[in-house]
Amino acid sequence: MSPVPENCFVPTSEIIAVEETELNKKQCNTGKWQKMAKPHAFTVYYVKKARNHRWRCSDVTFWCVDEHLCNQWIQALKELLEMQKSRPKQLLVYINPYGGKRQGKRIYEQKVAPLFSLASISTDVVITEHANHAKDNLLEVNINKYDGVVCVGGDGMFSEVMHGLIGRMQKDSGIDQNNPKAPLVQCNIRIGIIPAGSTDCICYSTVGISDPVTSALHIIIGDCQPLDVSSVHHNNTFLKYSVSLLGYGFYGDILKDSEKKRWMGPMRYDYSGFKTFLSHHYYEGTISFQPAKHALGSPRDKDSCRTGCYICKKSEQQLAEQQKECGLKYEEDEEEWKVIKGKFLAINAVNMSCACPRSPKGLSPAAHLADGSADLILVRKCSRFDFLRYLVRHTNQDDQFDFSFVDVHRVKSFQFTSKLSDDNESSVTDIGKKRFGQFCRDHPACCCNIANSTWNCDGETLDSSAIEVRVHCQLMKLFARGIEENCKDEAACSQSSVEQLL
Template identity: 30%
Template sequence: MAPAEVIVVDLVLIDGELGMVKLTANGVLEAIEYGEPSRYWTVKKDVLGFVVEGKYIRIKTVVEREEGICCGEFGGDYSRKDFVFEPFSEDAKNRFCFKLRHYLDSLGRPKRLLVFVNPFGGKKSAIKIFEKEVKPLFEDADIQLDVQETKYQLHAKEMVRSMDVSKYDGIVCVSGDGVLVEVRTGNGMIKSLLDAVGLQCCANSATISIIRGHTRSLDVATISQGNTKFFSVLMLAWGLVADIDIESEKFRWMGSARMDFYAIQRIISLRQYNGRVLFLPAPGFESYGQPTSYRLHKEPPVKVLGYQGPDTKFEDVEWREIKGPFVSVWLHNVPWGAENNLVAPAAKFSDGFLDLIVVKNCPKLALLSLMTQISEGTHVQSPYVAYLKVKAFALEPGALVDEPDKEGIIDADGEVLARGRRTYKCEQIALMSYDKLQITVDQGLATLFSPEY
């Protein structure tokens, strides 16, 4: 193989000693020092940016940390390490900067980002994480930031509606999954993206993935109830999972332990819900459930701004149904539901399907075992779990089997979508009523910053 064309090469001083720097057309930056082995950086992967400091050029790079090494308070897969050299003349300095800037610009990296910071997200440490971990990396990459702090639920959605988001190359959310859904990523989403390439679920790795500018498509689910719509990118839950997710908020003072604590409490006092789920199975999953007739409800067209969901045509296909009682119904768009929950191990980002996990008639001890298996994704192998892929879905939620006057909670992407009678904080108004809703999938509608696969 012929050596790559040299874009620029110059004699320089490195730590006061004579050396040479070279940039090639395939994006390799090489530093040659007398008596030392050459150092190499791949600009696309290793170089964040550069800055001129008087007569010096500082190349801002990232290096992968050794396994088991965690530097700094937050840690991550990468650490910052600069390379500084001194060209022999002003012309040489300007020439090198021009060539390197031109190459960096050719990579298609983001240049301007809208950043939403939720001060209540990330265990109320989102602002600290942004200031110490995220912002410095973006500044090193010379990315312009427009930072907005959210004040309340759905605040990000309100701000986006009144902004010209076309002037940004992307939107970054420093929070949990909720803010992501308001504007369209979160803990479960970031874990799904980074885990696929063996990276840690942390701000360090996520930020560098954004800087590098690689993207991938993501399915978007449209949850409809009459004219009311909610666009979901992560999950929908009803039954045990939703109850744990939402009701455990009363134990937020316990930190992350609240979820495990309340899960045990809910399994001991297990609830089962009447109801019915209907679905259009993906190819290969037609044996699940029983045949039924169903027609997706469509409201008469109205003139409204914004995306209104996919134009579905499922009238001539066979729907299936599963009737309750149910312990839990879970729909997932990506593999991970949280940093330690591999909920849907077969889920894909843009296959046009949602992964459906249904639990019925499960003994309490078996259910407790199932909950401990979620971290490895082996819970879907249980005989008490139906795990399949669906193209469309309808939920008809009912009341508790043992308490007909008490209903449940429907949770979408970590936020309450609907509250039934006598539920936790049932006096609060939710986006939808505790009644039939339907879900359709638009394949690859959204675009995410992503590590390169």
């Protein structure tokens, strides 16, 4: 055992497992244990917190001459672990073998399955064979058997599992998802994300790092993080749910172009990002929104949402009071609507910061995971140079909202209609398809918007440009705890030991 500093402890909630240790002859004959006639030992596996929100499984072995005492310790620690009621015992795991760099299966088998087995978690594993496999499966599987669902893949895979679970809850409760005002039923079965995708924004924004072992440990110790979900409708028809980015213009165009380049893997986004940046298209339309008056924070706040966030806690209380008062009532919300017309390079609505390795503070650094609101970011037509300055600020500490062409609003619902309505668009697109080559050759520097953009909904394209969006406060839960405040003494943080606890 490596030397450990004094006065360190690990809470029982962060112990992964306790096991009796079989001592081999060689171990017995080395070190101070040599003097013990017949040593007994047990090993405690625990969460070791390293830098940048990374967690690792560490262990410490305790030796003792008295077999009875050793067994008493094992028994006592196992009883403590049994008392941790939020820990999952049975999980349903979906693996997308084609997400990100196609490493999902290997990541799960080599890094995650051994930890689940150490923590005595049983699993049913499904390796998906096609898109929507996980979603369809969740609509019929005996869900009550499980304490959680794990998805191994990227944001798209998470989205599938989320749609399966939310859809299943509404179906079982007789709620019509096509009604935009329907009071959706909360989904209490938690989802765990093992990141193996291209952006992994949901994992990064809720854990602080995209790392499969860290996520597996959050699942094992039974963390719980509620999450806001937006429902997206068009003409009283349900389209999709979104938890991270609903983006029109820039991010919609990147996604549409990148879909043709899936073979490039995660690099496709940089390639399509560069192309879309150069094309510099803007789109005309009208945005109407209802400000989130109930929410305590503002998108320009300096503080971000962190573990135990008081703003999200307050929203949880408000939600509980509302449910006590009205139950599941259809919402007739008469609150004011604000209307903004304009030419936009990008319209981004985010339910969370959307931090990811490409942009560690995200599209809206002060957005909250569970406050019942989304940040609506409107980037109006500006020069390429200004748009580049705006983009670059996603990668440094400067304020990306401090531009005259950028507005940000905290909202609880919004609607968008393009100047070209969807119905008129098909004819325009046909004309565009025929004439686009010539059109752009004639005007090499043009940014003409001869067709609508598409909405990027958590990495999937939506079919209509006119949409109606409503944020549902804390509709679902993750095996996560939000991003922890940085540990002040990171050296000590990375060397915690259970020794003093015992």
